[in-house]
Amino acid sequence: MTEEIPEGxxxxxxxxxxxxxxxxxxxxxxxxxxxxxxxxxxxxxILSVLPVSGDLVGGALSMYIVAEAARLGVPxxxxxxxxxxxxxxxxIGSVPVVGTAFDAVWKANKWNVELLERHLxxxxxxxxxxxxxxxxxxxxxxxxxxEGIEDAVEDEGVDETEQAERLEEVEAAExxxxxxxxxxxxxxxxxxxxxxxxMPGDSxxxxxxxxxxxxx
Numbered sequence: 001m002t003e004e005i006p007e008g009x010x011x012x013x014x015x016x017x018x019x020x021x022x023x024x025x026x027x028x029x030x031x032x033x034x035x036x037x038x039x040x041x042x043x044x045x046i047l048s049v050l051p052v053s054g055d056l057v058g059g060a061l062s063m064y065i066v067a068e069a070a071r072l073g074v075p076x077x078x079x080x081x082x083x084x085x086x087x088x089x090x091x092i093g094s095v096p097v098v099g100t101a102f103d104a105v106w107k108a109n110k111w112n113v114e115l116l117e118r119h120l121x122x123x124x125x126x127x128x129x130x131x132x133x134x135x136x137x138x139x140x141x142x143x144x145x146x147e148g149i150e151d152a153v154e155d156e157g158v159d160e161t162e163q164a165e166r167l168e169e170v171e172a173a174e175x176x177x178x179x180x181x182x183x184x185x186x187x188x189x190x191x192x193x194x195x196x197x198x199m200p201g202d203s204x205x206x207x208x209x210x211x212x213x214x215x216x
C-alpha cells in the first residue's frame with residue numbers, strides 16, 4: 001500500500017476519504033511491527049483473541065473501507081470482492097487460536113484499499129485518454145477549418161484572375177469597335193470629298209454646252 005495520494009485523481013474523488021481508508025487499513029493490519037522482523041500486524045489479530053465479539057468489531061471497522069470505496073464510485077463487482085474478503089476474515093478469524101494466526105496473515109483491509117487505489121488509478125488514466133482524444137479531435141477540426149479557408153482563398157484568387165481576363169477581353173473588344181468606327185467615319189468622309197470634287201466638273205461641262213448652243 002503506497003503512502004502518497006496518487007496525482008491527477010478525478011475531481012469527484014475525496015482525498016480525505018482515501019486517507020481515512022488507508023488509516024483504518026493500517027490500524028487493523030499493519031500498525032505494529034513484530035520485533036526482530038520486518039513483518040507488521042495490526043489491531044485485527046488482537047481483537048480476534050476475544051471470541052466472536054472481537055471479530056465482529058474488526059469486521060465493522062473493515063466495512064468502513066468498503067463504504068468509502070462505494071462512495072468513491074468503485075464498480076459493483078469490486079465491492080462484492082471486498083465484501084467477500086472481509087467475510088472470510090470475520091468467519092475464519094472467529095475460530096479460536098487458528099483465527100488469531102489467520103488474521104495476522106490475512107490482510108483484508110490492506111488488500112481492499114489497494115483495490116480502491118487501483119480503481120482510482122484506472123479512472124485517472126481513462127480521464128487522461130479521454131482528454132487526449134478530445135484534444136486530437138479539436139486539432140483535426142482546426143486543421144480542417146484552415147484547409148477550408150485556404151481552399152476558399154485559392155478559389156477567390158481563381159475568380160479574380162478570370163474576372164481580370166474577361167475585363168481585358170471586353171476592353172479589347174471595345175477598342176476594336178472604336179477603331180472600326182473611326183475607319184468607317186474616315187471612309188465616309190473620303191467618299192463625300194470625292195463626290196464634292198466631281199460636282200464642279202459637271203458644272204463646267206454644262207457651261208461649255210451652253211456656250212456651244214449660243215454660238216449656233
